[in-house]
Amino acid sequence: MKRINIAGTSILTGTALADAVLVYAVALARLHRFEVAEVPFIDDDGTRQFAQLVLGDGCPIWTSSVESDGAELMDGIALAQLRARTAELEPGWGGAYGDFED
Numbered sequence: 663m664k665r666i667n668i669a670g671t672s673i674l675t676g677t678a679l680a681d682a683v684l685v686y687a688v689a690l691a692r693l694h695r696f697e698v699a700e701v702p703f704i705d706d707d708g709t710r711q712f713a714q715l716v717l718g719d720g721c722p723i724w725t726s727s728v729e730s731d732g733a734e735l736m737d738g739i740a741l742a743q744l745r746a747r748t749a750e751l752e753p754g755w756g757g758a759y760g761d762f763e764d
Contacts, residue, residue, distance in 0.1 A: 663730040666701070666715070668723045673703035673713050676735035680725045682744040683715065689751045690718040699744060702737045710735070 664680035665672045675683075683701055690697055696718030705711045717723065 663704075663728045663732075663734060664725045665728050666703075666723065666725055668715055668721065673701065674728060674730075674735075675701055675703045676737070676741075677727075678741055679735065679737060679744070682741055682748070683717070684723065684725055686744050686748045686751075687717040687721065687723050689748045691720075693751060694719045695751070696721070697747070699747070700740070701744075702735060702740055704732070704735055708732070 663674055664677050665674050666680050666683055679701060683699060686699060696716060698714050699717055700712050700714050703711055703713055715723075
């Protein structure tokens with residue numbers, strides 16, 4: 663699991679999802695664009711929620727690894743959407759996922 667830290671707060675999500683958000687944010691920043699990404703996360707009470715994150719140039723964002731007794735949060739649809747949106751921004755560059763394999 664990883665924590666996405668953004669705008670003075672954080673959300674807990676799956677490792678692959680957090681990595682995809684980070685790569686998408688970098689792609690947006692490279693193009694000086696902003697977009698909203700919907701990301702599933704685990705709330706403090708353990709329920710699954712969705713957050714809408716504003717990503718882009720000048721939006722500080724970072725991730726950190728978290729040890730968790732719970733199951734890794736996985737959402738194939740959300741992950742595929744994030745990866746597709748990144749690839750649309752810079753088709754030749756979207757292969758950066760080699761550094762972030764599931």
